[in-house]
Amino acid sequence: MSNYDVIVVGGGAAGIMAAGRSAENGKNVLLIEKMNYLGRKLGITGKGRCNITNSIPLDEFIAKVKPDGEFLKPAFSKFYSTELINFFNSIGVKTILERGGRVFPESGKAVELVKNFTNWCKSKNVSIQTNCQVTDILLKNDTVIGVKTIVIENGKENRISFYGKKVIVATGGASYPATGSTGDGYKLAKSLGHKINPIFPSLVPLEIDKNIVKPLAGLELKNVKATIFIEGKLTDVEFGEMNFTDFGVSGPIILSLSRKVVASLIEKKNVQLVIDLKPALSETKLDNRIARDIESLKKENYRMILNKLLPKQLIPFFIKITQIDASKMASKISVEERLKIRNTLKSIRFKITGSRPFSEAIITAGGVDLKKINPETMESKIVKNLFFAGEILDLDAPTGGYNLQIAFSTAWIAGS
Ligand SMILES: Cc1cc2nc3c(=O)[nH]c(=O)nc-3n(C[C@H](O)[C@H](O)[C@H](O)COP(=O)(O)OP(=O)(O)OC[C@H]3O[C@@H](n4cnc5c(N)ncnc54)[C@H](O)[C@@H]3O)c2cc1C
Incomplete structure (x- = not known):
């Protein structure tokens, strides 16, 4: 039944990282993205320059995260800004440090970063399925076994299920829905028994x-x-x-x-x-x-x-x-x-x-309640083999590269 070791739902900042990291560890990975290409939102971040992280000390970073930055400690102890910068440097994205500890790609081009990031993911032999929306997560005996999807091919809708041993949900929040982040993940998580803390637009x-x-x-x-x-x-x-x-x-x-x-x-x-x-x-x-x-x-x-x-x-x-x-x-x-x-x-x-509404908000506050997520692994405490990463989690921070670091770190942990 299990064609894949890992299925990652959502090909944004968190999904690409989780899929590539998991494949790097020798897993057979499928990355599913609703839109026609990966990293749409990532490509418009930082006014097109992509503020990937912030170099402030870990404790100060954590204090800026709402509602509970402490949740990130285990993830940050393994993959923080230095590791993220080293990672991007290793895939050909040189970085520069700017005022207020903000880190950007030296090229000043978010789209170039997305290209290198996506190529890295592909180089690890991740299978990528775009134009594919996950509608349900399949369970057997309270354990994940796969996902149900709608795939759009040549303008036609096909319903296809993919099977995998583990599923990482990285569908983002509900802000800037034109990038694909329409809040689907909240419904998926809720249907599996996860509490969703009320969401609202932030950095708006x-x-x-x-x-x-x-x-x-x-x-x-x-x-x-x-x-x-x-x-x-x-x-x-x-x-x-x-x-x-x-x-x-x-x-x-x-x-x-x-x-x-x-x-x-x-x-x-x-x-x-x-x-x-x-x-x-x-x-x-x-x-x-x-x-x-x-x-x-x-x-x-x-x-x-x-x-x-x-x-x-x-x-x-x-x-x-x-x-x-x-x-x-x-x-x-x-x-x-x-x-x-x-x-x-x-x-x-x-x-x-x-x-202003979600369509103009940089970030979605609220989301999957952290109490039922293991901070060491990002695994659900309710459903076995189900993981979460990125903005779908009830974590948000101010502008300055913090939100992307949260997405990358939680994804790296989930992928690992
Ligand atoms: C204009 C703008 C500028 C920003 N600038 C910065 C910045 O400079 N620095 C910073 O730190 N943060 C910035 N942010 C915030 C940052 O972009 C997000 O926090 C980050 O992208 C979250 O990553 P994610 O992978 O969790 O979600 P997303 O990047 O939103 O990715 C989620 C992906 O999942 C896909 N998806 C959703 N539902 C489904 C489904 N059912 N099936 C399949 N796929 C699905 C979506 O299409 C999307 O591609 C910015 C946000 C915006 C809107």
């Missing part, structure tokens, strides 16, 4: 009332501080770059803040985003600076003062929220108004009304 842009943000669409802010208040309580702070869109806010610091925000929005909590446009200046220093500007431009109007303090596109919005007449002579600006300008520069407040 956030929405604000369109009427409020529309005039700001396209505005990019650098070196700002963004603070999140949930039910009035300060919960998270990030410094860096963000931008406004016609639906709300996006950019690196917003994506980083999004996990807690989306989780809170699901619980119907009140979420406020507060932007400090001048985080490098204390309130006193900023007040002195505004006072100096007013003094040196005393014959100009309020709008001209703001020219020195803000990007042009932000000025009409700022005038509106400070409720100070744009044509007011600088010399007529009262102390109270000056303090209002300062306070607004330090905290522009927006109510977050929602998040």
Whole structure:
């Protein structure tokens, strides 16, 4: 019955690694991918540059992983960023280290990495079946024996079962479904008795009332501080770059803040985003600076003062929220108004009304509950010979190469 030693479901970052690793160990492996080629999502990661990992110390990495980074310790103790970099170097992908410990292929081309990675997998004699969607995992006496699939050939659907001694499910999450990651694995896992912790989009842009943000669409802010208040309580702070869109806010610091925000929005909590446009200046220093500007431009109007303090596109919005007449002579600006300008520069407040959908989320939070997975092997504690790897697991982390390292490490362990 068993044609294969191992069947890997899903040919993304985790699936390619698990299949190649298993074949390297002498196993007869079948890799099944729903789309017409492997590594679709991997090819668009890191804005087409693929941030494969991060070089931060293991403990710091683990602390960034939600909901339980400790789960990764056994996997990371065997296959961490150094091992991953060595692996890619050994298959002809030279790497470079960038700001914030981020590691990229030196070529700057994710598609080239995918090519080398896929060729490595093929060189280990892995059988690859594309255009093939796994619909069920077959069991006999609570043990895996294979998978049921729908294969598309010449536009026709054929139902085929493949038999194998072990199955590794690496179907990814539910984000960017156009890449093939449509959340199938959650249904497969659930049908076998695994608990799926609620999934939600993460590393995702956030929405604000369109009427409020529309005039700001396209505005990019650098070196700002963004603070999140949930039910009035300060919960998270990030410094860096963000931008406004016609639906709300996006950019690196917003994506980083999004996990807690989306989780809170699901619980119907009140979420406020507060932007400090001048985080490098204390309130006193900023007040002195505004006072100096007013003094040196005393014959100009309020709008001209703001020219020195803000990007042009932000000025009409700022005038509106400070409720100070744009044509007011600088010399007529009262102390109270000056303090209002300062306070607004330090905290522009927006109510977050929602998040963008899975189709725009870098990662899916939630997934297969870790309690029923053996962290040493990634094997299910419920079904014998069933393994999981990658984003399908209830593990997620911020941007910076962490999510791919999680996929590669869990896959390497499962493949081993
Ligand atoms: C735009 C974008 C940029 C990103 N950039 C980075 C980055 O630079 N660094 C980083 O660390 N992370 C990044 N990520 C996150 C990272 O890509 C994922 O965490 C990672 O790809 C997860 O790997 P995976 O193999 O578990 O899932 P995936 O890569 O999603 O692969 C799953 C595969 O399974 C296939 N599949 C699904 N269901 C079935 C089925 N029923 N039968 C057969 N096949 C199936 C899918 O077609 C897919 O090919 C990015 C994500 C996105 C969307």
